[in-house]
Structures are given as C-alpha cells and as structure tokens.
Amino acid sequence: MNENVVIVCISGRSGSSVGTTGIERIRDMLRKELYTLEINPENIFRRSWNRNEDDNPFGEPDVNDINSEINHRTTSPSYLAIIGHSYGGWAACRLSKVTNRIPDFVGLIDPVFGLKNSLGAQDVPRGNLIKNWYQNNCIVNGDPCTGLGKIPCSQRGAGFSCGYQNVEGAINVQEEFRRDWNGNRKRVSCLGGRRYILTSHVDIDEDSWIHRQIRDQIYSDLSR
Numbered sequence: 001m002n003e004n005v006v007i008v009c010i011s012g013r014s015g016s017s018v019g020t021t022g023i024e025r026i027r028d029m030l031r032k033e034l035y036t037l038e039i040n041p042e043n044i045f046r047r048s049w050n051r052n053e054d055d056n057p058f059g060e061p062d063v064n065d066i067n068s069e070i071n072h073r074t075t076s077p078s079y080l081a082i083i084g085h086s087y088g089g090w091a092a093c094r095l096s097k098v099t100n101r102i103p104d105f106v107g108l109i110d111p112v113f114g115l116k117n118s119l120g121a122q123d124v125p126r127g128n129l130i131k132n133w134y135q136n137n138c139i140v141n142g143d144p145c146t147g148l149g150k151i152p153c154s155q156r157g158a159g160f161s162c163g164y165q166n167v168e169g170a171i172n173v174q175e176e177f178r179r180d181w182n183g184n185r186k187r188v189s190c191l192g193g194r195r196y197i198l199t200s201h202v203d204i205d206e207d208s209w210i211h212r213q214i215r216d217q218i219y220s221d222l223s224r
Contacts, residue, residue, distance in 0.1 A: 002037050002222060004078040006070055007044040008095070012086025012112065014055050022109075022205030023085050026214065033215045037222050043073050049084070049091035057115055061091035067098055077101045081218050082127075085109040085205035086161070089132075093125040093167070103127040104221055107214050108170065110134050110163030110204045117164055129217070130170040133210050134163035137176065141200040145190035153201075161201050175199050179209030 007030055011023040020028075024046055031041045047066050053059040070077070080103045084092030089111025096103045106127035111134070113119050139161045142149030153162035166172055178186040178197040187194045199207060 002039045002078065003043075004074045004076060005037075005039045005043060005222065006073055006077045006079070007039075007081045007218065008066065008070060008083065008092075009044070009046045010066065010082070010084035010088035010091045010095070011046060011048055012084070012088040012090075013049070013057060022203065022207075023083070023088065025206060026083060026211055029211050030215060030218065034219060034222070037219070039222075040073075045069065045073075049087040060114070061087070061094050063091065063094045063098060066091060066095050070099060075100055079104050079222060081105040081107070081221075083107040083109070083214060084111065086112045086163075086201065087114075089163070090114065090123065093123045096126045096130075097122070097124075104129070105217055106130040106170075107217075108132040108134075108163075108167060109210060110201050111167065112161060112201075113164055117162075119164055119167065124168045125170065127169075130167070131213075131217075132164070132167040132170040132172045133175050133204065133207075133213075134165050134172065135175050135199045135201065135204055136162055136165065137198045137200055138162070139201045141198050141203070144188050144195055144197045163201065163204075175204060175207065175210070178203070178207055181208040181212050183209045183212070 009027045027046045050062040080101045082092045089108040090113045140151040186197045
C-alpha cells in the first residue's frame, strides 16, 4: 500500500466558495483513478492557498498551513505531488521549496503570482518534474457564441488573473481551447455553425484534458 504518498491540490482565490471547484474535481478524480494503487484517500486532499484570507488579492500564500497538513499525514512522504490553480499555483511554487521531500511532480494551472503576477526568486518552484498549463485568452470567457460577458486579461503576457506563461524550470504549455478527457476540443452550436470553446482563467482548472495529464503523470510515477 502506498500509504505515505501525498498529493496536495491547492485552490486559488475564492476556491473555497460554495459549490464544487475544479481543484476539488481534480482531488476527487485522483482518489478514484488511483484507487488501485492503494493510496490513502485522505492523503489526496485540497487546501486553500490562504485559508484565512482566501479572497484577498493582496495576501500571500499560507505555506506553513499547507505544509503542516502534509506533515500531519506523514513527515516522510514516499512520493509527493503538488497541484495548484491561480493563486494556488503561487502557493504550490512556494510550498515546493520547503517540503521535507523534494516534490516528485508539481502541476501548475494558470498560476498567478499576486496582483502584479511577477515571479520572484522565492517563487521559482522546486521539483523533479514541473509542468505549467497556462492560457492568455481571458479571465472569464463569457458566451462562447457572441463573446458577451468576456473579461479580458489586464495584460496579454501576464495580467492579473491570467496565468504566468514562462515559469522557470517548468515545461510551459499553452492551452487555448477546452478539451475533453481524450484531448478533443469542446464545441458548442451557434448561429452560423459550431464553435470551439476557449478556455479561461476561471475554468481552466476544470479542463478534463489537463486532469487526464495530471492523472497519467502521477499514475506513471507510482507504477514504476
């Protein structure tokens, strides 16, 4: 039994709000998909980037809180994966530098490094494999047919609430469209034909194709 495997899923701002979030879906998916590997499901858990100031854009990641949750489960993980979305990606990077074990896998989903979205030396992640899925379409996609309600990034390169594109030491992958579990682009029917659905900051953590890649990486690591 892989009883000392720990997988941390870190939600970003407002990620503790009512309703199931993308990060919670990742947690639940991993519990289901990795069941045959006999991992303690309580060791696959979600935590807020800052549980006391979850919606504060001026706050900083509460790394001590998240790390204490890891150590509460085990101080000597046999495998450690850290996954984070938005401000949760920021927390994942900082957490990776202080854990007892160098993370085996760090998965960043459109990470945002504070209001200025600036990657400092203290934010450069540590890990055996680091992957960053980012998008620069928009904060909120709005209506996929008309574009109504779309909220653009404040800057095309690295605006507030749009992901950081070039995380040092990471494999950086741009995601433009929403995809299903098999990597097929999702489409909707509109007047004049069907259109592909663009991904956005608020829903990229719900992308099934990213979920699949996270699952495949961890499963492969633990099956060696």
